[in-house]
Amino acid sequence: xxxxxxxxxxxxxxxxxxxxxxxxxxxxxxxxxxxxxxxxxxxxxxxxxxxxxxxxxxxxxxxxxxxxxxxxxxxxxxxxxxxxxxxxxxxxxxxxxxxxxxxxxxxxxxxxxxxxxxxxxxxxxxxxxxxxxxxxxxxxxxxxxxxxxxxxxxxx
Amino acid sequence: xxxxxxxxxxxxxxxxxxxxxxxxxxxxxxxxxxxxxxxxxxxxxxxxxxxxxxxxxxxxxxxxxxxxxxxxxxxxxxxxxxxxxxxxxxxxxxxxxxxxxx
Numbered sequence: 693x694x695x696x697x698x699x700x701x702x703x704x705x706x707x708x709x710x711x712x713x714x715x716x717x718x719x720x721x722x723x724x725x726x727x728x729x730x731x732x733x734x735x736x737x738x739x740x741x742x743x744x745x746x747x748x749x750x751x752x753x754x755x756x757x758x759x760x761x762x763x764x765x766x767x768x769x770x771x772x773x774x775x776x777x778x779x780x781x782x783x784x785x786x787x788x789x790x791x792x793x794x795x796x797x798x799x800x801x802x803x804x805x806x807x808x809x810x811x812x813x814x815x816x817x818x819x820x821x822x823x824x825x826x827x828x829x830x831x832x833x834x835x836x837x838x839x840x841x842x843x844x845x846x847x848x
Numbered sequence: 849x850x851x852x853x854x855x856x857x858x859x860x861x862x863x864x865x866x867x868x869x870x871x872x873x874x875x876x877x878x879x880x881x882x883x884x885x886x887x888x889x890x891x892x893x894x895x896x897x898x899x900x901x902x903x904x905x906x907x908x909x910x911x912x913x914x915x916x917x918x919x920x921x922x923x924x925x926x927x928x929x930x931x932x933x934x935x936x937x938x939x940x941x942x943x944x945x946x947x948x949x950x
C-alpha cells in the first residue's frame with residue numbers, strides 16, 4: 693500500500709515537472725529524453741513507424757549491418773535477434789518485424805563508447821523479415837533477414 | 849524481489865553486458881482464452897543503462913519483445929566501474945540493479 697502511494701506521488705511530481713518543461717518550450721514533445729515514443733510504437737505500417745521514430749524512412753541498404761536470427765524459428769514467441777553494425781558513429785539500432793501487428797519492436801539508443809551491437813529476443817506473429825535500421829552519422833542504414841516462423845508468437 | 853539478472857564482463861577494453869529480466873511482456877493484442885477478453889498490455893517500455901552516472905544505452909521496447917526479455921550490448925571501457933540497469937514498464941512499475949563490472 694505504502695509503496696503504491698509513493699509511486700503515485702512520485703509519478704505525479706515527475707509528470708508535473710515534465711509538463712512545465714514542455715509548456716515552457718524547453719523540451720520538444722516526442723524528443724523528450726526518456727519519454728517512450730508511443731506514437732511510433734502504435735503505428736501499423738513499418739514505414740510510418742520508422743518515420744515517426746527516426747524522422748525519416750529513407751534508408752540505404754548496408755552490408756556493414758549483420759543480423760543474426762534463425763532461418764526457421766520453431767517458436768515465434770521467442771526469436772533471438774542480434775544486430776551488429778560495423779560502421780563508425782552508430783547512434784541507434786532499431787529492430788522491426790513488418791509482418792507484426794505493431795511492426796516496431798525495439799529501439800536502442802547508443803551513447804558514445806557503446807558499440808554498434810544489440811541483442812534481444814522478439815516475438816513474430818508470422819514468417820517474414822526482421823529489419824534492422826541503424827542510425828549513424830545522421831543517416832539511416834538498413835538490412836533485413838527472413839525468418840520462417842512455424843508457430844506464431846501472438847497467441848492466435 | 850529481484851527481477852533482473854545481469855552479468856557485465858570487461859575484456860580487452862570492451863565491456864559486454866548480458867541481462868535477463870522477469871516480465872510478462874503482454875502486448876495487449878492477445879486474447880484471454882478463458883474469458884474471451886483482451887489481456888491488457890503490460891510490457892517494459894524502457895531500459896536504461898548507466899555507468900558511473902553516465903548513460904550508455906537507452907532502449908525503448910514494445911510488447912513485441914519476448915516474455916522474460918534478454919538484452920545484450922557492448923561498450924568501451926568500464927573496468928572497475930559500477931553499472932546500473934533500470935527498467936520501467938507501461939504500468940509505471942520499475943526495477944533496477946547495480947553490478948560491479950568484472
